Amino acid sequence: MAYVPAPGYQPTYNPTLPYNKPIPGGLSVGMSIYIQGVASEHMQRFSVNFKVGQNSAADIAFHFNPRFDGLDKVVFNSQQGGEWGKEEKKRSMPFSKGSPFELVFMVLAEHYKVVVNGNPFYEFGHRIPLQMVTHLQVEGDLELQSINFIGGRPAPNQTPMVIPAYPGPGGSCQLPPSNLPTMEGPPTFNPPVPFVGRLQGGLTARKTVIIKGYVPPTGKSFDINFKVGSTGDLALHINPRMNENAVVRNSYLNGSWGSEERKLSYNPFGCGLFFELSIRCGMDRFKVYANGQHLFDFSHRLSAFQRVDMLEIQGDVTLSYVQI
Incomplete structure (x- = not known):
């Protein structure tokens, strides 16, 4: 039987860029989004956007944007009605060209907490109610290895995801739901x-x-x-x-x-x-x-x-x- 993730644990492996897909169940406090990838050898910039909808004109609740431009920095912002908000920035670059990274966004009640390679990096206060965020977008000079949504609620039209029991000696995987791990x-x-x-x-x-x-x-x-x-x-x-x-x-x-x-x-x-x-x-x-x-x-x-x-x-x- 193919691998099926557990509830709230839904990895996507080797997603193609640009990535722009729904967040299972929408964004909620307690959810963490794990992004694993490799920064391009020729990386200039990439972005991670928490969006209110999928189309290109959708509002962006949180725009995370590392830039290698001679003054290496990471820019944080939001966009509403086609207009960018007040830009926040940190003149520190936690990513290295050609190197793998793990980027975690922890959704807390007051802000997004960004952790890079296990180290807390930045906190960005909510400007748009997080409950309005429906999609995650990733694009730019990087190679994606996996995207994981951990925690949160299953989508209303989805049955809860479970890990099936592995086959027993007889090869059967069929167990009643109460026996699922x-x-x-x-x-x-x-x-x-x-x-x-x-x-x-x-x-x-x-x-x-x-x-x-x-x-x-x-x-x-x-x-x-x-x-x-x-x-x-x-x-x-x-x-x-x-x-x-x-x-x-x-x-x-x-x-x-x-x-x-x-x-x-x-x-x-x-x-x-x-x-x-x-x-x-x-x-x-x-x-x-x-x-x-x-x-x-x-x-x-x-x-x-x-x-x-x-x-x-x-x-x-x-x-x-x-x-x-």
């Missing part, structure tokens, strides 16, 4: 590393964990551990090793490491790259997706996987979003 806890934005999170009530079947992060250019390796806090057992140890171009999976039970698993059809963890992991627990295995594609399965070696109550992430990685 969920993400329970609130997300954590830009948590420090090492990260330790508690799985309230332990690890349950159909539980999904989402991790978004960035591998620094000098990164060598990092670990993601599903751990039993009382014993130190690791039901699943995921260990991307950039210096070996490998993603090692293993378990650590009763004081001993098990056999390593390394086989992959592709490796999403490269130095200087962003990644997005969806780790789903089933009755007989973990199923792991990276950037929307199936990466690997890992059969349970700890039969009582419900005892797992901690998620640990450590090593050479920068985290932007974790939901457990």
Whole structure:
């Protein structure tokens, strides 16, 4: 079965430019918009616009516009009735030509909060009610890798999106709606590393964990551990090793490491790259997706996987979003 995102978690991969599409359910407080891409080697400017409608004459509630023009700066503005408002600017350029970036817009009650590569960059006060914003537009000198809308409301004419359970031993994906997996806890934005999170009530079947992060250019390796806090057992140890171009999976039970698993059809963890992991627990295995594609399965070696109550992430990685 094809990958389908969870409610409020709707990634679009490798969108074409110019991008100009509806925001699922419209803009609302608590929503975050993640844009991952690469700035062009010859970048002069690009823009992200939160628009009141799709057509070219639609009002723009928030215009975000980095400019490489000799006096590198980022311009912020709004447009109503074809007229630009008072321009705000910051003479600081958080983007580098030819380099990947992660740009996050957090929609708060009083303003948009802009975060670039995990660092707070600017706050732009609402000039047009955010409830009027319907479309997101991205254009200019960049290459888009993904756009994610996290949080907010599903569109009225859309059924809530869910992550399907993976096929069981018999190959069937058909489960009643009550058995569909969920993400329970609130997300954590830009948590420090090492990260330790508690799985309230332990690890349950159909539980999904989402991790978004960035591998620094000098990164060598990092670990993601599903751990039993009382014993130190690791039901699943995921260990991307950039210096070996490998993603090692293993378990650590009763004081001993098990056999390593390394086989992959592709490796999403490269130095200087962003990644997005969806780790789903089933009755007989973990199923792991990276950037929307199936990466690997890992059969349970700890039969009582419900005892797992901690998620640990450590090593050479920068985290932007974790939901457990």
